[in-house]
């Protein structure tokens with residue numbers, strides 16, 4: 275049976291293989307999206323009747339799933355799906371500060387109007403006008419109510435360029451938190467490996483501090499990957515976490531440049547496996563570039579880390595070029 | 608008779624078995640191309656269902672499900688050699704978990720019973 279979606283005045287039959295998101299956009303609905311792969315939750319909508327499919331609810335908090343929230347970019351309904359109008363509830367926040375902390379990387383501090391309950395390493399959806407994007411939380415509730423994001427400014431990026439230029443006091447919307455990339459208590463002696471590229475460092479910073487704050491006693495190794503040695507940021511803070519105990523290790527890995535103490539040159543996956551040839555019993559966190567994250571996830575698993583002990587957030591961005599919007603053509607079955 | 612699934616310790620033990628089994632399959636050049644899925648959780652879930660079934664756990668598979676689930680792999684060229692390799696890794700996994708040889712043989716027989724469905728062949732062939 276072909277899928278059919280209804281939302282407000284919109285009533286259309288999906289084409290074979292078409293997602294609910296593609297159908298909604300074809301029908302002229304204004305639904306935000308970014309990754310179109312179920313990773314950012316920017317497109318989330320609520321089904322009031324019908325089945326969006328289990329794939330479309332993967333990664334959503336159980337409470338959201340129960341209420342019918344789903345990700346239209348991952349939904350290929352086979353029956354009729356009635357979708358509620360309007361976006362998911364959000365809280366308001368003010369941009370408190372935007373600081374350049376690396377090459378084309380800004381730290382954005384947000385003051386939410388209401389306290390957000392989250393674990394460092396999870397991500398939020400930032401809402402600005404009709405754009406919604408996922409950003410990971412580098413901060414911790416233990417540091418206060420303010421949220422800290424690290425944002426790479428993409429040359430053509432709508433949200434990232436807007437954020438980089440935003441004046442203090444500017445209002446944005448926030449949703450979340452989401453994601454399972456965070457420290458879990460229960461095994462304080464378990465060794466932790468944190469590997470990230472670029473602003474993938476944001477959640478890892480949050481996780482490393484959180485682990486220590488919660489009394490983690492096992493070794494923690496953080497490997498930060500960048501294209502070249504100029505791309506590292508937060509260097510002083512991370513070096514400051516290395517103490518005499520040898521329990522915290524900080525390694526930089528660049529694709530090109532001269533190797534030196536604490537700086538490895540080469541492919542991030544190769545370097546990681548060379549430094550950590552056996553990961554049996556380890557807990558692994560991987561964040562940043564989807565290619566790197568997926569390659570590392572597979573290799574860390576093959577080197578002995580249990581699949582349930584690997585948490586990964588691939589920072590999927592919108593595809594280039596954005597899919598063309600077809601003219602609105604509401605079709606009634 | 609209690610199933611090997613229960614003897615092993617149910618779902619928790621199967622999770623451990625999936626990790627070992629999946630790792631063996633991924634390290635096998637013959638099989639890796641068919642099991643290399645970016646969504647590793649989805650792949651692991653399929654393998655969990657398979658391991659649950661062949662150890663006599665609560666699986667709800669029909670021959671038709673088996674055929675449908677593997678049709679695309681058959682189209683891509685899997686055959687007896689691949690099936691044998693999978694059964695070999697299955698035995699190796701159970702051995703690593705300390706399962707006795709006679710029980711491994713029992714699991715092998717259960718796996719054998721779905722060979723034709725997995726490879727989308729008539730039982731008579």
Ligand SMILES: Cc1cc2nc3c(=O)[nH]c(=O)nc-3n(C[C@H](O)[C@H](O)[C@H](O)COP(=O)(O)OP(=O)(O)OC[C@H]3O[C@@H](n4cnc5c(N)ncnc54)[C@H](O)[C@@H]3O)c2cc1C
Nearest residue numbers: 408409410425426431432433434473589590591592593594
């Ligand atoms: C779970 C999750 C967590 C994330 N966390 C973070 C985070 O902590 N920090 C962070 O900086 N980002 C993070 N991202 C990525 C973020 O959500 C946005 O996708 C990113 O900021 C780009 O948004 P934009 O609006 O600036 O670009 P868009 O306007 O969406 O993109 C504009 C154009 O630029 C292209 N483009 C975008 N990125 C690239 C690229 N890397 N190379 C080449 N072209 C590109 C796009 O294809 C598009 O055509 C995360 C993503 C996910 C899914």
Ligand code: FES
Nearest residue numbers: 308310315317347
């Ligand atoms: S989850 Fe649907 S667009 Fe990212």
